[in-house]
Amino acid sequence: MKQRLQKIIASSGISSRRKAEDLIKNKRVKINGSLASLGSLADPESDDIKLDGKLIVPEEKKYILLNKPEGYVCTMKDTHNRPIINSLINISERIFPIGRLDINTSGLILLTNDGNFSNIVNHPKNRIVKRYIAITKKPVTFQICEALQKGFYLNDGFVKVDNAIPVNNNIGIQIDIHIGRNRIIRRMLEHLKNPLLxxxxxxxxxxxxxxxxxxxxxxxxxxxxxxLLS
Structure with a gap:
């Protein structure tokens, strides 16, 4: 299937899409012996795509599940020199996290080099539910669970969870949610005056x-x- 050339180059692990555009602009890429240009399309399965005379081979797709510890950030690089989750995974392929967990959150995170897979998992319309266990400062009441399920407005719009039940003798709460926004569970519980621990x-x-x-x-x-995708 024909794809944009910069996407093929990025998918091979050679560079980012932006840097791939520079490679094309600098006339370093050829498709079937002809110089490529921005906007060129190619089929990575059937076309001969070369960078500086070397054949570009599609990178093997990787799908990783990591149990993230606290103290790690979900970025490819960190300007504050904090540890990144990729340092926990010893593979040669360039992979990226699907969504994020903040530095103080632990647990399940997925990483891949498959952009289509990442987009499907992340998009709220696909309603792929994420489950969290939150330990809170005060006991979890029925009213808190009900408010989370009915929903309310935060400064970036309306939010609600799919399900919420008390756990651990009401010192915690199990939350199922399919939408993803920055620090959404922390902000929802702070809004309900029961901050996370x-x-x-x-x-x-x-x-x-x-x-x-x-x-x-x-x-x-x-x-x-x-x-997961069915």
């Missing part, structure tokens, strides 16, 4: 942390991916 994500769709120690990772199987 600890937050952990335990599930994304059918994927969970069963048997996976903190800081460890594993590959997501094709069957698991198919079920």
């Amino acid at each position: 600890n937050l952990k994500r335990t599930k994304i769709g059918n994927l969970n942390l069963y048997g996976l120690e903190l800081g460890r990772w594993r590959t997501i199987s094709k069957d698991e991916r198919d079920k």
Whole structure:
């Protein structure tokens, strides 16, 4: 299938899309022996695509599930020299996190080099539910669970969860939610005057942390991916 050339170059792990555009502008890329230009389309399966005379080979797609510890950031680089989650994963392919967990949140996060997979998992319209366990400063009441499920307005719009139930003798709350916004659970609980002490994500769709120690990772199987996206 024909794709934009800069997308093919980025998917091969050679560079970002923006840097791929520079490679094309600088006349370093050829398709089937002819110089490429911005806007060129190519089929990575059938076309001969070369950078500086070397064949560009599509990078193998990787799908990783990580049990993230607190203290790690979900970025490719960090200007404050904090540890990044990619340092926990010893593979050669360039992968990126699907969504984020903030530095003080632990638990399940997915990483990949497949942009289409990432977009499907992240988009709210696909209603892939994420489960969190939150430990709060005060006991969790029925009224808090009801308010989370009915929803309310924050400064960036209306928010609600799919399900909320007390756990751990009411000192915590299990939250299922399919929408994703920056620090949404922390902000929702602060709005309800019961701030977080600890937050952990335990599930994304059918994927969970069963048997996976903190800081460890594993590959997501094709069957698991198919079920997640079904």
